Amino acid sequence: MPTFPHARSDAAAILSTLRKGGAVVRTRPQNQIQIRRSWNFSLTAALVLLCPFDLIASLGMDMYLPAVPDMPGILGTTPERVQFTLSGYLVLLGMGQLVFGPLSDRLGRRPVLLTGAVAYTFASLALVWTHTFWPFVLLRIGQAAGGAAMLVATFATVRDVYADRPEGARIYGVMSAILVFVPAFGPLLGAGLYEVGGLRAIFLPLALLAAMAGLRAFRVWPETKPAEHDDKGVQLRSFGTVLRNRDFWRYTLGYGVAMGSFFVYFSIAPALLVHHYGYSPLGFALLFGTVALVLFGTSRFSNRMIERHGLAGCFSRGLRLVVLGALLLVVREVAFDHVVAFMLPMWIIAVGIALIVSVAANGALVAFSEIAGTATALYHCASSLCFVAAGTAAVVLLPGESAWPLVVYGTLGGSSVLLLSSRTARERRG
Template sequence: MILVLGALIALGPLTIDMYLPALPAIAEDLNTPSSAVQLTLAGTLVGLALGQLVIGPLSDIVGRRLPLIVGTGVHILASLACIVAPNIAVLGGLRVIQGLGAAAAAVVAMAIVRDLFSGRAAATVLSRLMLVMGVAPVLAPSLGGAVLLVGSWRLVFAALAIMGVALMTLAIVSLRESLPPERRRASGVMPVLRTYRSLLRDTQFVVLVMVAALAMSALFAYVAGSSFVLQEEFGLDEQQFAIVFAAGAISLIGASQLNVLLLGRFAPVQIVLSALSFGVVAGAIMVVLAVTEVGGMAGFVVPLWFVLGAVGFVMPNAPALALSRHGEAAGGAAALLGAAQFGLGAIVAPIVGALGNDAIAVSTTMVATSAAALIALGSVTVLSARR
């Protein structure tokens, strides 16, 4: 079960990360600036965000399996269409549709976790899922780099289509319905709107969602700018970039697994507060080294790994804290969570490009989002203590 859910959640990161080594090649082949190519990444995140807002509540109404199967089918078709995209505008539009399809896998998997687990148990399961899901950002750029050795960037999307078919088959064969008819919500637009209104009235839920989204945005800032920083600024080739990117992902995965042990001694909110504080300090060091150009690539990469490690502690705990507040609307809650994470990522990714796509732009954006997450969590912690 956990392996299947992890594979489904991994579809989003695979869709985002696998083509990262090809971004400079896409810019050259389609004769477009790097900032425009970066918008295709933002488009994917927009699709992931919007898709979850629709598919999450829909899965509360019709069950988990049907939206999952249809969504992965959409992802497969969009991936195939990306292979023949004639220009950056068409590619960007198809990436939005691709994100919409991947959203089904992500939000349904999260809702299934909430159907079956709650509280610390949910945080523990999410940490286990992070290990499975974490393989995606480790392998995706390496797989993309390997594909580029034998073909053009278009072949990357053929590989994504094949993976989509494999995941759809796995879901059909392995996943049973986790939401029986008697636990489903009423159909129609108004029940969906009432669900969202109820969720958005919960201040602590909203703040916890923003903490998760801001922490994830630090990761997306790195994803958006890493290929340009490491390949163009520091001179790595596509395969070397994949290795460095994988090392950062391993830092994130290691932290998420250490989190399982820490949950036996500390509350999730304590872990998140400590991790964000550490991440802000490491991020500030990264900014200073980038501005002063001290340490070269090591001055960028080493503190970056510590920031990613901090994110690895936040990613399983903040969502678990948020989702634990609304078990009766797990699909809608997971949808708002995912929409906030990917929607904010869609805003952050172009900001990195606008700031210059360099080490300073990436490090500044990462520390800013981490600091904002720390402030948000601090505020909700103070409010809870006063009550």
């Protein structure tokens, strides 16, 4: 039974709603109305306001990758030490959210977001003219800290405003798709910019984007943290409240399965499509991009699926599609070695990913309006650790130039979360 911090009568109403797959908002109606009046953006305007912060945090890692081979010479150090500039960014981007999530519950979403934008802008500008190793590493850490603050404040704001609104599924879907596909296209953009202008051409655009997004947020971004929860503060017990919640874990792990499936696909696709099937870089990019089209196309219709099947129904159908696509890849391995036998299952998996990411955040965070920042931070940190660790193990331990890593990851991951969801449903009925 999930742990809810309210009275039993309130818990009964919540459980009734969760059985239907609906969304629960624990904020008082009057306060919720006030939040929605302050956040009076259309869906398109909200996406234009929110998505740049999601995009910038991801591009900080991926646009920099093409410069890594030259960094030992630029910084006067060894290739091994240059890895600190990569690992430091990744670690701070994930773990930093565990700091900024609780801070956003104490101070508000707006100050955390704006502070993150300022830190990211100045760190990116300083990186342009830094050519010694340790200052460069420290600035990359500062850049990642800014990215972490922007990410957690953005997702917490979406939770505050859209928890029980149909637009939330579309926004979560688009923002999660950005996190999925920036690693695919960010390095290509970074390579082109680096070829033209070196490191300056990589970090100056990032600084400019962060400054523009931060200035717009300063002008129009309202505070959305529920006012009656100002006394919650940064409390360790908030972490325990989230981590004891079974719904948090099943939706978070499901999100990890979805993101991890694309992570594995991203890892094995170049070897299969370029080396095995002989596609040119352009052909690879176009074929790879079809998965993006399927994911974005599906996300446009996710609202209808949620209205028909609810959060839980949409979530389970997405997991089943991931498992189905992973199992169909076995045909490619044992009977029909053709590009269609690789791409068709991946398109099915992409539909499943789109359905999962459209509902996973709302399902995981639904019980935590009081501590949405803390819950958001744990959601992203836990799901990232799960899919990076399990996905990397699948790619490293299973045969290369094959689809077996995705077969194993998608089948075992999707089936495990489906079993957890089924067990939770049985316990509630009992």
